[in-house]
Amino acid sequence: MxxxxxxxxxxxxxxxxxxxxxxxxxxxxxxxxxxxxxxxxxxxxxxxxxxxxxxxxxxxxxxxxxxxxxxxxxxxxxxxxxxxxxxxxxxxxxxxxxxxxxxxxxxxxxxxxxxxxxxxxxxxxxxxxxxxxxxxxxxxxxxxxxxxxxxxxxxxxxxxxxxxxxxxxxxxxxxxxxxxxxxxxxxxxxxxxxxxxxxxxxxxxxxxxxxxxxxxxxxxxxxxxxxxxxxxxxxxxxxxxxxxxxxxxxxxxxxxxxxxxxxxxxxxxxxxxSISAVTAEQALSDLPRIDDESKLKQSKGPRRFDQFVRYPWPPRTDYQRLMRQWPGFESMEGVHDHVIRYLPRDYKIFARMQPGDQYPEAHQLAFRMFEERLQEIERKEGRRPRPGSIRYEDEMAAYVPPYDPDKFPNKWRKMEADKPARTLMAHLGKDSYSHIHYDSTQARTISVREAARLQSFPDGFVFQGPMNPAFRQIGNAVxxxxxxxxxxxxxxxxxxxxxxxxxxxxxxxxxx
Missing domain, CATH: 3.40.50.150 (Vaccinia Virus protein VP39)
Structure with missing residues (x-):
């Protein structure tokens, strides 16, 4: 043998x-x-x-x-x-x-x-x-x-x-x-x-x-x-x-x-x-709004998962129902990790971006908004800040992101409500610009819980926080x-x- x-x-x-x-x-x-x-x-x-x-x-x-x-x-x-x-x-x-x-x-x-x-x-x-x-x-x-x-x-x-x-x-x-x-x-x-x-x-x-x-x-x-x-x-x-x-x-x-x-x-x-693919709106629309009145958009600080927020509505789709009622991972009242990045410069850009817009469109939009700001200053003060001056540079920095749109065309993207999300990547742990919320009235990037929903993690599945490690875990997951x-x-x-x-x-x- x-x-x-x-x-x-x-x-x-x-x-x-x-x-x-x-x-x-x-x-x-x-x-x-x-x-x-x-x-x-x-x-x-x-x-x-x-x-x-x-x-x-x-x-x-x-x-x-x-x-x-x-x-x-x-x-x-x-x-x-x-x-x-x-x-x-x-x-x-x-x-x-x-x-x-x-x-x-x-x-x-x-x-x-x-x-x-x-x-x-x-x-x-x-x-x-x-x-x-x-x-x-x-x-x-x-x-x-x-x-x-x-x-x-x-x-x-x-x-x-x-x-x-x-x-x-x-x-x-x-x-x-x-x-x-x-x-x-x-x-x-x-x-x-x-x-x-x-x-x-x-x-x-x-x-x-x-x-x-x-x-x-x-x-x-x-x-x-x-x-x-x-x-x-x-x-x-x-x-x-x-x-x-x-x-x-x-x-x-x-x-x-x-x-x-x-x-x-x-x-x-x-x-x-076949069943029609699940869209972003079908996945996320029952979660609490995070708009301009939310403290998460108004204040900077650690994004920990110690605040419980209740669902404002019953589930609206079968997918939302599954996310709340997944056997062994139920979450019937609300979630703890519905937190977002603090990005005050960019909220106004997010609000005016169109679904599917990426960084080149956002960059052009930011320059148009900067021009609108210069015109406003000229109306109020009688003249514009001079290019190259400290005032001019400060005003531009408040509107225009610093990244070259030719080198980073995919850095930003606004989701479409009626389509599934594009691929979530591990760099969610560094920024969330690849997934800007489709709802312009909220004008923000997605939250940790929204990223988890898009990746099909149920609401009762917990992530060891704070925010950045949780985003990274979700982006890396199957x-x-x-x-x-x-x-x-x-x-x-x-x-x-x-x-x-x-x-x-x-x-x-x-x-x-």
Missing amino acids: NKNTALRKTDTSVIRGKLERLDRGGRPRVLDLFAGCGGISLGFHSAGFEMVGAVEIDEAAARSHALNFHRNAPPELFEAHAKPRDITMIEPDELLAEYGISGPPNAQIDVIVGGPPCQAFARIGRAKLREIAACPEAFLRDPRSNLYLRYLDYVRALEPVALLMENVPDILNFGGHNVAEETCEVLDNLGYDPRYTLMNAVFFGVPEMRERMVLVAYRKELKAKRWHPEPSHWINLPQGYHGTRQVAMQTIRIDLLEEDRYFSNLSEPHPDH PPLMAKAIADTMMKQLEKVREHEKEACTQAAVGV
Whole structure:
């Protein structure tokens, strides 16, 4: 009996044991790597999976994850879950031990999910990945790319029944590499049947157009039939999203000529057979107004989440009702994190911007408003401030933002009420100009809770504040509703194959 045969029998025994536990009514146990605040975790939790734990290096995000998924744990265990961790510094068995989980590590986790950062991994290529598959410790010799490698190392050590890997579309064409394709080759060698595709969150009920690569893999013993959910909602995406997809797909066309086995092209949603996409107004219109009378617009200071504000109206749409009544994350009276940035110079610009306007339009508008101000001074005082004078420069600074519109065309954008939001980015933690509220009578950027709503986090989901870290967590997250669609598909797949594959694993173990 050679080494590979022994490894295959060991894998079969582990998989059989996991399927038997699931067949007895056990919930699939999930470990979330690079978890952030828990967008994927929430989707899987809501689909019936058990969240065992998470690995996240950001302190605020790690505590947010614990506050939402382990809030009822004893204090010592809660702190273990809230602890930020560098995945390169902790082994899978050590992690499980910190959670108080004993027994063989590869018997404790059924599903691994996560979105490892992609920067250095794209430079590895097929040859390097094959080396990694053959040598689990290879990541120690290549710190440039250890994040993706550590994800694969955890897969190797914990032998999950299924896994999810999420990333940006550019990972399909990163320096000429199709990183998802190359990752699938490694997973294939490790005993998995992987598929990857591109999914836009807006097609799964999220009021945000957010394109992502989604890779799902099952153990080969499961003989999987379905990897990704079918879209439920429809919208005609703006041209920029089509362009991004076309660039990402260029390497897939090449691979298809080589009989690519891993890419799955999802069916296109159709307006006659799908629900209309959720718009920004349908997502946000029941939240309290923040207008010129609000203290948040009048005063500068820390934006903490210690003020509870009540909903002014009942939910007006099905989406708003879901955000208030999400099972396990209900918030029936109001919210604590409906806070915004203090931007007094720009409120007047926001009020006069048109839906869809970006920074070049805002910059031109600011100069027109500055000219109006100069005319007002001339009427009142008889002459204008002289260009270059202190008065002139001070007046201009009060109206005109300092950024070059040619260099920062997308820095600002006013949302459209009747369309989903554009992609929320991590730099929400630095500014919120990419998402200016569609309601001109409020004339402001979106609040933390509005960003969470657009990303499909329910109102009962809490973020470790204050404002900037919360914005960053939301911008980095996978939309929970999209994650739930993936998790629902995975749960159905596991339920469908469980009985059949228990029998198949038993036959393989005895050499039938």
